[in-house]
Structures are given as C-alpha cells and as structure tokens.
Amino acid sequence: MFGKDLEPKPQTNWRGESGLKLPFYRRVWFSALMALIILASVAVLGIYAVVVAPLREKAEQYDLEEIRKLEAASIIYDRNGEELSRIYVLNRTPVPIKEVPQDFINALTAQEDSRFFQHDGVDYIGLVRAVYLNFKAGEVTQGASTITQQLARQTFGLMEKSYKRKIMEAFVAQRIERKFTKSEILELYLNRIFFGKNFYGIQAAAQGYFGKDAKDLAIEECATIAGLIKSPNNIEPIRHPERAIKERNYVLERMVIEGSLQRDEAERLKLKPMVTTPQSSDPRLSYVFDEVRQEVVSLVGEERASIGGFQIYTSIDKDLQKAAETAMKKRLAEVEARNGYAHQTYTQFRGILGEWFKKKNQGTLSQDEKRPMPEYLQGAAIVMDNSDGSILAMVGGRDFIDSQYNRATDGVRPVGTAFTPFVYAAAFSKPGYFPMTPLADEPLDNRRVMIGGLTGILGEWGMEVDDPKWSRNPISAREALVGSHNSATVRLGERVALEGGRIRQDFRDFTKRAGISTELREFPSTFLGATESKLDEMCLAYSCFPTLGKRPAKQHLIQRITDFRGKTVFQLDEKTLQPVRAMDEIAAYQTHTCLSEALHRGTGSPSIEYGLGDFPAGGKTGTHYESKDLWFLGYTSAVTCGVWVGFDKQKTIYPGAFSNKIVLPIWTDIINASTKGRAPQDINPPESAERIEICRVSGLRATDFCYDKVKGPDGVERSVRSTYSEYLRPGTSFNTTCPVHTGEGLPADLQAFHQAITQTADSALLAQAGKFANIEAVHLQDPIILGADPYNAEKPILRARPVNDDGTPILRAVPVGVDEGDADEQPVIKLKPPPAMKIEL
Template sequence: MLIWLKRLFWFGLFLVALGIAGISAFYFALENSLPDVTSLRDAKFETPMRVYSADGALIAEYGEMRRIPLKINEIPQPMIDAFLSIEDARFYEHPGIDPIGIMRAGVVWLTTGQMRQGASTITQQVARNFFLSREKTILRKIKEVFLAWHIEKELSKDEILELYLNKIPLGYRAFGVGAAAQVYYGKPVDQLTLGQIAVIAGLPKAPSMLNPIRSPQRAEARRNVVLGRMLELGKITREQYDAAKMEPVATRYHGADIMLNAAYVGEMARKFMVDRYGDEAYTKGFNVYTTITAKLQKAADDAVFRGLLDYDLRHGYRGAEKRLWQAKEPAWTTDRIYEYLNDLSSSDPFEPAVVTRIRDKQADVVIKGGLEGSINWDGMKWARPFITDERQGTAPRRAADILHVGDLIWVWPEDDTSLRLVQIPEVNAAFVALDPQNGAIQALVGGFSFEQSKFNRVDQAKRQAGSNIKPFIYSAAFNSGFTLASLVNDAPINQWDTASGTAWSPKNSPPVYDGPITLREALARSKNVVSVRLLRSVGIGKLMDHLRQFGFDVKPEQRNEALALGAIEVSPMEMATGYAAIANSGYKVTPHIITKVEDTNGTTLFEAKAPVACPSCSNTVTPDPATASALPAAPADPTAAPLAPQIISHANAFLVSEAMHSAIFGGKDRGMQGSWLGTGWRAARELKRQDIAGKTGTTNEAKDAWFSGFNSKLVATTWVGFDDHRRKLGRSIAGNEYGASAAQPIWIEFMKIALANTPEAPVPRPDDVVEVRIDNVSGMLSTPEDSNSRVEYFQKGSEPTLANPGNDTLFGEGGSSEPGTSTDDIF
C-alpha cells in the first residue's frame, strides 16, 4: 500500500511538473505575440472633443465615447469599495490571477464545451479591455492570464484600478465611472449617493440590460446585490445599506453639460477639426477654443429668437399642428396625453402641449413633461388667422376663435407663471458679428433652430444683397472722384432694352424722387436711381473689380446695371467681412472662429494667427483685384500676426462710414426747411450713441431683408428671409417687411448688449481728410455766418474751391472760379 501511495505521489508530482512545463512552453510560444504592457503607463484614453467659447463655456462635445478620465484619488472611496466588492474582493491580495475562478471556468468548459464562466480579476479585465477582444476562447483566456501577470509586475495596484475605472464600458456610450456619473445622473462622481454608486458598480456585468434608464427594475435588483456584498464585506453599515436600498432608481439620460447654446458654432468647430485631424478629432480629447464669448453669443441668440418670433406673430396664427380628437369623440385621458407628448421632441424653449379645455379668454393645456397650465388672453390675443404672407384675418375676440379642445399646439413658458401660445417660425435668419480688426467671429447664429435645420445660413446660404451692397458702390464712386457733397440727380430712369423689347425702369422705394441730391443723403436714404447713375459713371467693369476686392464673387453674367441694386448673391459672412473693411479703415480681414486647439495635457497644437488691420502701418492700397488677397510682408516680429491686405484707402473707408452714419442719424434738408431720416433711424433712437453706422437692405419683392452696421470695434450683419426663395417677407398689420423692420431690430437688440458700457469708437478720421464748410444747397464753399451751410468731410484735393455767390470775400479778389466736382454727366 505504501509503495502505491509513493507511486501515486510521484505520478502526481510528475503531472504537476508536466503541467508547469507545458504552461511554460506555451508561455514562451506566445511571449513574442503578447503586447507590451509597459505601454499602459502612458495609456491614452479615447476621449471626446470639446468645444469652448473664448471665456471657457462648454459649447459642444463630439465623439462616440463619453469619458471623463479621473485620477485614483479623485474617485470616492465608496465607489472603489463598490466595484471591488462586486468585481474582485481580493484585488489587493492576489497577484492578478484568481486560481479558484480559473479552475471553476475550466470545469465548466470541460463539462459543457462552452466558456460560460468568466471569473476574471480586475487586472485580467484591464488586460482584456486594453489588449484583447471579448471573444470567449481558451486561447484568449490564456493570453489574458499571462498579460495579467505582466501587468502586476509593471504597475501598482492603484495604477491598475485607475485604468480599470476609467476604461470599463458602462452603457450609453459612457466609458469609465466619471462619464457614467454624468450620463446617468448629470453630476460628478463625488456628488453621487451610495445608491447611485451601487447602480453604476453593478453595470459591468451587462451595461445595456442593467442600466437605470432602460431597465430600472433590473438596475434596482443588481444595485441591491452590490449593496449586499458591500455590507457582507464590512464596507458599509446596516443603516447605510437600508437607506441606499430605499433610494429611487429611475433616472434619465444626461448629455454633456453644455453651458452655452451655440450649436452652429460647435458644428463649424467640428468641421474644422475633422478637416485638420480626420477621425482622430473625435477620440483624442482635443479641447477647441473658439473666438466667441458667452455674453455676445447669448445676446445674438436671444436677438434672433426674439426677432423671428416677433415677425411670425405679426403675420398671424397658422393653426394647430393637428387635432388629436374631434368634438364628438371621447376626450383623451390625461395619462394618454402625457404618453403621447413624451414621445414628441421639444424645440427649446417651446414645448408641445394639448388643449383640454376652452373658456372665454383662457385655454387649459397639458404640457410635455407631466405639467398642466393655462394660456391667458395676453398670451394668445395676437393670433389673428394667417391667410397669406401678405394678409391676416380679423383679430380674435375669445379663445374659441383661436383654439379647440384636442389641439396639439406649441407653448412658451415665458416665466414661472405664464404661458404663451406660439408656433415654430417658418421664416429664418442669419446673424454674424466680427471683430473688424482681425476677423475673429464674436457671435454667430445660423438659423432659428439647429435641431430643425443644420443648414448654417451664415456661411452656406447665398442670397441677393439688395441695398446692402450700396456702400461698396459708393466706395467705388469715391475712388472715381466723387465726394460726400457731390450732387447726383435723383430722377426716374427709363432705358430701352433692345434685346428684351422692354424698358428698364429702376424705382426708388418708396417711389419718391428729389432731384439733385448729395451722395451722403442718397446713401443714407438708399436712393436706387442714384446707385444706378453712379454705376454708369464709375463703369461697370471697374465696379465689378472693386466689389471683388471686398471678397464678393461677382460673376461675368452679372455684368449689368441691376448690380447697382444688389442683384448679386452673397452670404452673410461675406457681407460682414466686406463691411469690416469699412469699419477698420480699409483692410480685408479673414473671418475665423478657432483661436487654438489643445490636447488632453493642455499642450497647444494649433493657434490662429489671423491677419490684422493696421492703419498705422501703411496707406498703400492693393490696386489689382487679382492680388488683393495676397498678404503684405509679415512684421519683423515673427510671433506677431501677419498684416491684412489694404483694399481701399483710409479716406475712402472713412467717407463711406460717414454716409452710413447719416443712414442712422439723418440730416438737414438742403433748403433748411426741415430734416430727413436715414433708413436706419431706429438704431439712433434705441442705442443712443454716436459712433455707429449702418445700412438697410431689401431685395426686389422683399424676399431678403438685411441690416449691416458697425463701429470701429464691432461689425455685425443680419439677414432675414425664407429658405424657400419664392416666398416674400410680405406685409403684416404693422406694415411692409423691409430691412429696417425685419432685420434691423435683431441688430439693434444685439448691439444693446454688445456695446453697453463700452466707450464710443467711431471709424477714425485719417490725416488726409479735411473739414470744409459748404453751402447746403450748392455744395460750394461757405462761411459760418451762412445759416444754410454745414461742415462736410473731403479727402485732401477733392474739396470745393468755388465760393457760393455772395461769399467771394472768402477768397479775396481773384478767387477760384473752377468747380470742385462736376457731376453734370450723370444728371
């Protein structure tokens, strides 16, 4: 018997040695194919790209994986205890391998032929998550064991646990506990309750089936298992266990903690990053900083929202989205209404609602989210019936004239106590504000709602410019010898077109003609026929070249006199860039929205060096449009930004801005019988500052409305119109919709915020522009004693030299008799 026991012992020892030898041989066979675990010391997690405003407000987050990497000391101890209790209670004791678990998995495999048992330690899970697939094969399991041994030799336990808690998938594209806390509860890990921690700790087993959003009941059961293990291991007390079990489980999905609504800006940044870095833009954790600031972006967003809503309300109520039940049908229950509404999308800040009761001048509604409320008369009395863009019906007298029980409508909770009946505007808008000195975009809104339309009307839409193009025509005229005081005949034009057999008769709007009029007044009052006469005098070829200097894409087929009335398609971004050259004394800046890009360590990978306007650097205008975009030599300092090309002289820019200043503030009649208003007079009334200049713009049939304006520090352009080019802006109970009524209010509301508490910053007057007192009617030289005189600006050499009759003493005997500016050829 003893002999057999000895033989059995030696046979067992032989088998153990044979097993060790086999494992060793297998290890050496696989060694060269195993990954280098030392790379874990520099592990780079796939983290999303984040886009920020210039002042650090989060605008957007892009990437398939949500991850917020944390250091081990940033993770609360209860979170660590929960994961270790349910996943690997002996983590800090074992060498990375759990022999009992491996033997159990092996027995299952031998008896069933399938790998149903995992029994992996946290170290093994790190090996699998970083280096291996999740397929259940014996070869993968063996590799996992070997890699775990290697990892335990190279890294400390805390380093391994940190990798695990940042890498593990936890459902809803959340990877790691930091992201899971944000996705499921909308807060950082150090603010989670014990019950919430246990829910997250229970997710690794089956993230899609056990998460509290998809299956609260399964999540609760799994949470209780985690809490039970923590109690069993002494990680929590009975009181903590009981309290955590009583916590509600159900939650909702939380997106990124967006601080600033600027979706169109975020999309522009995303496209920039993908163009520059490809698909890595979504996984390398780039931090992208834009040029916009939260204050100005919010002001722009609010202004566009208010402007479009006001336009929409002026044109009447188009009716309910649909009627859910008819008058003779049984009314839906409140629960059924809640269920229906919760499946609908909101359109921030509007919410869908269903009318449940109509009273005399009030309507009771159920709102998405399980709320009930009432729309009072002040919140619905605007709702005249919409008939066409040109017509509205009679004013309603009671709620039943507007709404019916069962109507699916939109409401706007203006404050905590009142609801307003609204509708999603069909009209749209674009708004962009730039720093004219370097082209940095200060605020941008590409439409009413990014959720409804991703189309960015600021840089993707091309619309007819209308009268917004006129300042550039006047700029060309100043280059051709005209002055602010030049008189041009504001009289009807009739030109026979032999090709079409019709007469071309451009009209003023309104169709009022004042005879000889100065260029200052003509631009300020947007006289169409004067623009046509200027085009004829300058020459259409020279004018087209001049427009190209500003960046406008003037095509050969647009070589006709309608160009003077804005028959050219431009984007709002191009328009704002053109106006920036007037605001910055003549330089073509490049609009840009990215200031810098940083990696996850804060290292700057990209930094914008946009060309800057520099009025003090030179006064040499690039004469050839083909070379207008070429940059001058960079300043001596290699770290300084390059210089923007100068496309018009300082004097030219100043004179144009002066005429646009009069479009805001008006002027006196030449006969001193009164005064006239410019088309942008509302800005003077609302903003109450003297440094602003601007120009309205309305196209033929009012399909596009524009307003562009500036001081030397800020330029902004607004466009309003329908995406359907066939629709006109029409007429409302308040009158016709023009640039001054549809687009300018948005610009004004933005500027109220943007310019508040800022010093006035007019376009500076250059040294070669002089002040000369002239007669208000003739434009000839005059004296201060002449009550019908005023001071005007002229570029040196262009000022008048003739005295007004009766003022010969101004020059003495032999005074000049030559006219300063002759415009007889265009009268």
C-alpha cells in the same frame, strides 16, 4: 553524399565527352546564392532587432482598456477663458452588439474583412494579395487592414502613413485579439467607426440616414451603411445617393460571394431606390457650438477628433452671444405677431411637430409622412472684431433642433441695397468722384437694370418708405447713399463700373479685395444687390469702412486647441491676425461718413426709436426686390455686425416689409450689447485728407452766410450754422460756393462782396465787384453784448486766429501807397559805418 562525390566524373553526350561536372554545391551560383541567403538573414535579423523588436516592445505598452473608452467630452471656452459648454465633437450613441442585426455583421465582414472570424488580428492572405495587386498596379490600390487593425489605429491614434505604423498596428491588433472576443471587438469597432456627416457608430448612422435604431435596419440599409466605411464623406447617401447605391450594390454582391445572401434576393435589393430621412440633431449643440465642432474636425482630422478631450479656446463673447440669440428670437416673434401675418409662425410649427411625434409614437404614420421641416421666418447674425476678424457672436437660425442649416455661414442670398456702399466706395476711389459729386435723381427705365421685369420704371424700394418720390433734381452722391436712391446709384455704377453693358473687371477685383468672394452677376442689377452673397463675407467687407480700408485677412472662431495632455494641437498663426489693405483710405472714410449719416438721418434713422445708443456708428439697410431678403450691416470702431432675415424658401415676408422695420431692431439690440467692454471710439479722417466746409442746403462750399433760421423749443427763432465738414483727396477741384444763402438784409456792399466771391451776382454788380477783391472778411473776436440780451442778437462764431507764443496776434503786412503813413512812425534803420579805406601810392 558529400563523402562519395569528391572526385568529379566526366560526362558524355552525342558530341562526345564534355568534361567533368562539378557537384551543385561547388558551383559558383550555389555559393552566390548561399551568400545572398546569409546576407538576407543577417539583414532580416538586423531589421528585426533595430526596427521590429522596438515596435513590438512599444506595442506592449499600450493600455488596451483605452479601447473601451470612447470619446471624452471636449470643453469650449469663451474669449475670456470661461467655460461655455461641454460637447462631444463626434455624434455617437453606443449600443451593445446584440442590438446590431446579423445582416449588418454579414455586410461588414463581406466588405471589410472576410476572414475576420479566422485570423489573429492580421490577415496574412489578404496582406500578400494586397502587396501583389499594389505591385501590379504600380501604386497603392488595395489596403490590408483588418477590422481589428482599424480598431487599433483609431483607438491609439496610429495615423502616420508609414511602414512602421503598419507594423505597430499589426502588433497591437494581435494583442487586442488575445484580450477580447470577436464579439467584443465588433461591438467596440461598430461604436467607434465614422460613417460620414458627423455620425459616429452604427446607432448614429442608422438614426441619421434612415431615422431608425440600428436593430431595425433592413438588409439593403445594412449594406448601405457598411459601404460607407472606406470613404464616408464621398459616399454618404443624403448628398450622394447615386454613389451610395453603387457601393450598396457592391456590398450585396460581396455578401452573395461570401454565402450570406442568396443571389435572387440580392438582385431584388439592388433595384430598390435610395430612401433616406432627414438627419436628427444633437440637442446638446447650438449653431455656434456646431460650427466649433466642425472646425475642430477640420483642424485636427476626423480620426484624431474621435479621441476627444480637447480644450477649445474660442473668440466667442458669452454675454454678447446670449444677447444676439435673445434679440433674434424676441424681434422675429414680434414680426409674427403683426396683424395679418400670413405665414407659418414658430409657435404654429411647434404644434405641427408635436402632432407628428404623437403619430410616430402611436405607430400611425404613413410611409409618406416625413418629419415636418420648419417654414417659419428665419434669421442669422454675426458679430466680428474689426481688429483681427475673430467672431464674437454667431446666430445661424432661430432653433438648432428644428434645422441645423447655419444661415450665417452657409446661406447665400441676394444682398439687396446693402451692397450699394461698395458702388460708392469704388467711385470715391477714382479721381473726380467724391461725396458731393452730383447725380440725377429722376425715374430710370427698368430695361437698364432688369430687376423684377424688363419694362416700366425702376422702383425706389431702397428708400424704405411706402411712397418713395424722386426729387427730379441733381442730388449729391452722399445724399443718394444716405437716402438709398436706387436710380441715382445705378447711374453712378454705370459711370464707374460698367463697360459694354457688363460689369468691369476692376470693379469685380475691388469687391473681392473688400472680402466679397462670391462672383458678381454680369449686369447692372448687381449695383442694387442682385448678386447672392454670404453674411460672413459681407461682415468682413463692411469692416473696411471703420478701419479706413484695412480689413482682417479672414474670420476665425477658434484661437487654440489643446489635447487632454495639455499639448497644443492648433494655434492661430500671426499671419491670420494681420490686416490687409482692401481699399483706399480716403474712399473708405468718405463712404463711412455717408453710412454714419445713413444710420442717423437716412434709411437707418428708425434705429433711434429702437434705442440705439449715443455713440459713433454707421450702417446700411438692405432690402431686396419684393422684400424677400432683408439685411442690415453696420459697425462701430470696434465691431462689425450683420443681420439677415428671410425664409429658407424665398418669398415676400409681407408687402412693405423693409429692413429698417424688421432687421434694424435686431441689429440695434446686438450693437448696443457689443459696446459693453468695447466702447466705440471716433473714426478719424486720414491725415492726408483735406477738410472743407460744405453747406447742407446747396451741397457746395459754405460761405459766411450759410445759416438757417431754426425755432428752438422755447419758440425763439435763432440762426444756426447749416454746414458740415467734408474730407477730400488732395488736389480735388471743388471750389464752387453756396448760391442759396445770400445774406438777405445785409448792407449792399457786403452783398456785392458776397456775390462777387460766389460768382452769382448779376451783371450790374459784377461791374463793381473788382474793388472788393482784396477785402478780407471781418470776424468778431468777442461777444457783442455782455449779460442779458433783450434783443436776441445773433452771437458771433468765435474762430481761431494765429498768435505768437506770448498770445499776441501775428501781424500781417498791409499794402500802402507812397504818400501814406506818418514819417515819424517809420522805423529808423541804423547801419554800421564802413571801415576806413587805406590808399597806398
């Protein structure tokens, strides 16, 4: 052809001769096309040599025997590096392919890979179709990974989102297809794939969603599980039944299209409701280990977690964890043993569950008989390190096998009067409020609070006694918090945190900074803990008090994770360990001193009977209305511990069930155990605070007369100083002194002097008070009687006095008159003579 057409020939049309026509291979467009083809070929060869060939070579290096190996056990270590447990991060029970129903294989291939039995690991038709649809949509809407490619990705951790990963995945998939049969590939895939909620593999999904083995799944159940693969957590049928139904019906429709299901059968199945059974638990887990497992999945991702073999270093204290679990079970069993206890007990539920399993094994269960759920009294506890927020112990319930609901991290319940310290801390942060601020202790109309009704008088259940009384006299803010007086607390809250009948924004901000992230209710009932909160965030908030207003930025359970090669895949960053300022240091310390007294002489005082050790600590009871939710939150300088007790379905535990009877014993056992290796230290006041001495009787500044007669064990009555130290913000005006202790029986001049400085004398004495204005009190320096004291004389309180470095007292100037003093004793002042004056004329 090329030899005969060397000469161009003229062309003729209706317009005449148009000229000569060149052959196509000599035209410009042909040359350009050939150049592009050559360039494209060179580019393709270059890309293959530079990109594809190395990836193919690397794909040959993967050991395909790893596909048969499912998750390796992960080891959990405590904070001291001791092994706590070996767990499987993923809930998986492998089954052979012969135990997987054909209906499920049909549903799987119709949904995920319709040409599975025809391709070599890569579905080229599907790949072209996906590229076209994605280009048409302008975004990635279609995937083209076959079942074999998904198996390769999950086995070898090919998680990177890039074209290189897709090419590598395709090469590995082709190798898998050459090594394994299609049945083997299906078995390996179905035992590895994630189906949502911590169900890995077809058997775990069948048990978790439908309470049966995989071999017993019905067609619509097969379609439901197959429909989960593309987005397991967003479709799983327990939480999202409507989404699961929609996806199930789509899979049924695909089965009709692929010819594995008749149309009329599919339409009948589409009308069925979504019926699931409660998931069963892994008996190898506990609440704290399950929390570790979930956190690992969150930190490293679900697909990476499927490999397993992690070394997980936690903050858990093994001994303290055991003590917390033991205390919870022991103390709640004591509550259930109480005479007249009217609710289901833990022991009774064991019998109920045993009967259900007996019927199940005998095949006599009716269709409506679901696995019984526990209704016995539950509890939760958290122990947190104050310095960095690390969790030392966690109890999420009484029995993980009965209920996997973690009440320590997920439970949201009214806090009750355990919330009140934040009302006082917010007040102490404002000028003019401090622990001696007087509050009215008298009945309050419940219409101002609206707890338990809209009428009547607000109850004083916060005092945690069977017959609470109002003093009907002003009491200090300290006494109101120590004794948990509801009415006084509401009155304080109205003054500092209420505006227009609603909670002020600055108070909301204050509680959020403290660590309480749940939104506060709008009304004054919030002051008594009507707002629901979580145990973990309440522990975080209470840690502000022993740390003088600083708290950890967040709580954490896992400190470090390494993979089976020893490579670190997670490390807690330093920022997480840094404390944050949550409240004013003086307000935090003032609240702490109140909570310390609340524990030892207030609503928490029964802790002494329960065996509380002799160490510095503070805490507050928390009883919600009608004794439905009980709390105790407290701390030492080292740790903060919170405990909650109640029913999953809220109800009264029993009339008069206060937290200091039920929760406080648990807290006491745990806090005692926490002191081993973490000796509590004194919590010292801020350096900027000013110390004053307060009379315990009057609540005002103490005088030298603030003593009370106390009869000792020997029957002898002695005078005991009745004061304590208070620390105030600099510049706080509080100068009124005690009017109760008047020094009865002292000489009249001393009484007059005392009455003058306390400004409580009658008018007759006030007229003479001026002459005592400059009198300084005389303090005894040494004991009056040496040896035996037959008269039982009062012993002087030795006080510090200023001295020089050599121990001699510092002399003070004494005012004297013109004629006073001996001239001979007056010092002689000698002056140097002035220099001679020279006068020049």
